[in-house]
Amino acid sequence: MSLLDRLSQESAWLEYRDYKLVHSCMTQKEFDELDRFIEEKRYLPCAETLCFSLPEKKSINKSGGRKRQVYILPEDEARVLKLLTWLLYRYDASFGPCCYSFRKGYSAKNAFADIFRVKDLKDKYVLKLDIHDYFNSMPSALLCEELAKVIDDDPGLLAFLTAFYSRGKVISGGEVIEEDSGAMAGVPLSAFCANIYLAPVDRAFLARGIPYFRYSDDILMMFSSMEELEQGLLDFTSMIEERGLELNPEKKAVSGPGEPWDFLGFRYQDGKLDLAGATVRKMKGKISRKARALYRWRLRKGADYDRAAAAMIRKFNHKFYASDDESDFTWSRWFFPLLSSAEGLRVIDAYMISYLRYLYSGRHFKGNYAVSYEHLKELGFRSLVNEFYRFRKEEGELRAPRTKQ
Numbered sequence: 570m571s572l573l574d575r576l577s578q579e580s581a582w583l584e585y586r587d588y589k590l591v592h593s594c595m596t597q598k599e600f601d602e603l604d605r606f607i608e609e610k611r612y613l614p615c616a617e618t619l620c621f622s623l624p625e626k627k628s629i630n631k632s633g634g635r636k637r638q639v640y641i642l643p644e645d646e647a648r649v650l651k652l653l654t655w656l657l658y659r660y661d662a663s664f665g666p667c668c669y670s671f672r673k674g675y676s677a678k679n680a681f682a683d684i685f686r687v688k689d690l691k692d693k694y695v696l697k698l699d700i701h702d703y704f705n706s707m708p709s710a711l712l713c714e715e716l717a718k719v720i721d722d723d724p725g726l727l728a729f730l731t732a733f734y735s736r737g738k739v740i741s742g743g744e745v746i747e748e749d750s751g752a753m754a755g756v757p758l759s760a761f762c763a764n765i766y767l768a769p770v771d772r773a774f775l776a777r778g779i780p781y782f783r784y785s786d787d788i789l790m791m792f793s794s795m796e797e798l799e800q801g802l803l804d805f806t807s808m809i810e811e812r813g814l815e816l817n818p819e820k821k822a823v824s825g826p827g828e829p830w831d832f833l834g835f836r837y838q839d840g841k842l843d844l845a846g847a848t849v850r851k852m853k854g855k856i857s858r859k860a861r862a863l864y865r866w867r868l869r870k871g872a873d874y875d876r877a878a879a880a881m882i883r884k885f886n887h888k889f890y891a892s893d894d895e896s897d898f899t900w901s902r903w904f905f906p907l908l909s910s911a912e913g914l915r916v917i918d919a920y921m922i923s924y925l926r927y928l929y930s931g932r933h934f935k936g937n938y939a940v941s942y943e944h945l946k947e948l949g950f951r952s953l954v955n956e957f958y959r960f961r962k963e964e965g966e967l968r969a970p971r972t973k974q
Contacts, residue, residue, distance in 0.1 A: 571725040572656045576616035576649055582607045585652050606648060615649045619729055622646060624753055626741040638705055639755030640739060650757040657761045663719045664764050665771045670785040671760035677833045678906050680782050681842070684789070684832075687780045691840070693791040694798045695830040699820035700809060703786035704759050707751035707766050708813040709734045715765045730758070760785075770808045774801075782832070789832045798823065835907060844904065844913025853920050859884060860924035864931050874940070875948060877928045882949045885921065889953060900953075905960045914953040925950065 575581040586603055606612065615621065624640035642650065658673050669680045687693065700706075713731045720727045739748050752762035763785045774781040779801060780791040788805070792798040806816060824830040829838035831845040859881055867877040889900040908914070925945055926937035 571723050572653065572659065573619065573723075573725050573729060575656060576619075576652060577613055579607065579610070581656070582612060582652065585655050588655065603648075606645070611645050612649050612652070615646050621650075621733065623736065623738055623740050623745060624750070624756055626739045626746075626748070626750070627755075637754070638702075640750060640753035641755055647757060654757045654761055657758075660719050660761075664768055665775055667771050667775055667781050668764055668768070668783050670783070671764060677784070677835070677903060680784065680833065681835070681907055684780070684782060684837075687791060689793075690791075692826045693780070693793065694795055694826065695822075695824040695828075696790045696792070696798050696802060697820070697822040697824075697830055697832060698788040698790075698802075698805065699817040700786040700788075701815050701817040703814065704752045704754035704763060705750050706814055707762065709737065709749050709751060711812055712752060712762060712766055715768070716762075719765055719768075733758075734762075766812070767809075770805070770812075773808065774805070784833055787833060789830075795825075834904070836913075841909045842907050843910035844908070844917075849913050849916055852917050856885070856917075856921055856924050860927050864928055867928065868931075874929050878925050878940075878945070879948045881925060881928065882945075886949060886951055890951060890956060901956065901960065905957055906964075908957065911954050911957055914957055918952050918954055922950075 586600075586607060589603070590600065622643055624642050627639055627641055628636045629639055630636065641647075661672055664672065666683075669675045669677070684690070712734055716730050716734075717727060720730070734752070737747055737749055738745055739750055739753075740746075741748075752759040752766070767783065771781065771783055774790065782789045790798075790801055790805070792801055809815070822830065827839075829836050831837075831847065834845050834848040835842045836845040863877045863881055866872065867874070922942070922945065923933065926940045927933055929937050929940050
């Protein structure tokens with residue numbers, strides 16, 4: 570049976586729904602919408618015909634005023650591809666142990682566990698690389714070749730994916746344009762493609778015995794000398810250029826023995842993991858932008874301070890602490906299990922408190938201290954540092970050996 574046949578089976582949708590319930594970060598509203606989608610069998614038109622619209626190309630804002638190109642499908646069609654992406658876990662064994670992105674049972678925790686097992690870690694020269702516009706830059710012809718190497722047991726599935734990625738057309742500004750958009754960031758299948766496309770490069774570096782770690786387009790490599798690092802950089806650059814890709818020069822970083830290095834939002838230094846500087850800066854940007862927007866809203870609506878502050882607290886509590894899920898991309902799930910220093914968290918706490926008080930007056934000055942810390946806690950504020958140490962305590966209690974009664 571082809572995986573495509575499962576797209577129209579209610580049993581597959583219920584399995585997927587149950588998996589998401591246990592492992593994913595979804596709100597009750599999102600679960601209710603998924604339940605209605607399954608109950609109404611809205612997946613059938615798309616699953617039975619396998620006809621998908623051309624994706625719509627859109628620009629979204631990133632930090633620093635930069636833009637990112639994403640590709641959007643109609644909601645029901647995207648849901649069907651989400652199920653297919655989940656079913657594609659069947660091919661997870663095709664990826665090497667150095668690839669940690671979008672895989673069952675893999676996360677940043679696994680990556681750093683492997684990193685910490687590197688012999689003489691403190692003496693290594695570290696190379697951190699990032700691929701420019703990775704998802705959208707894969708030439709579709711080469712992507713389809715890699716898909717064929719992995720999907721060799723399901724001709725129907727391979728034919729569908731090959732056709733899907735060979736259309737060469739998208740919608741932009743309401744018009745159909747010709748464009749080779751690669752794996753198309755934003756389309757659910759892109760996560761699977763991101764793992765497949767660089768798998769040959771992963772295997773090449775592993776075969777050389779080089780400590781090599783990849784999360785989608787973030788790559789970390791370690792060498793015993795600067796000469797080895799420079800050769801590794803040349804080899805990697807050559808390999809990806811052959812695949813139609815290029816490095817992002819702004820994100821290349823080299824660290825010598827004993828110097829700090831960043832990976833997956835963390836900073837490693839002297840055996841400790843803290844938040845990377847870029848992680849702290851990005852969160853500060855989100856906090857300040859949200860606070861300024863809420864203050865403008867408060868003025869327009871004549872809303873009182875507590876209402877605006879509570880709204881901001883709810884937003885960031887959800888981002889930091891969305892609970893009862895296993896999503897690696899929730900802050901508490903991603904960072905807390907690995908951090909051994911709370912300094913970055915402390916900086917964000919102070920910044921958050923400052924901007925919660927900013928909502929009182931629209932500026933930063935001593936008069937904002939009329940809003941006490943206790944009042945912020947009454948409105949729902951939760952300190953990252955306190956939550957981190959609570960997490961550490963609970964983890965320690967779970968791991969502590971039980972004494973016989």
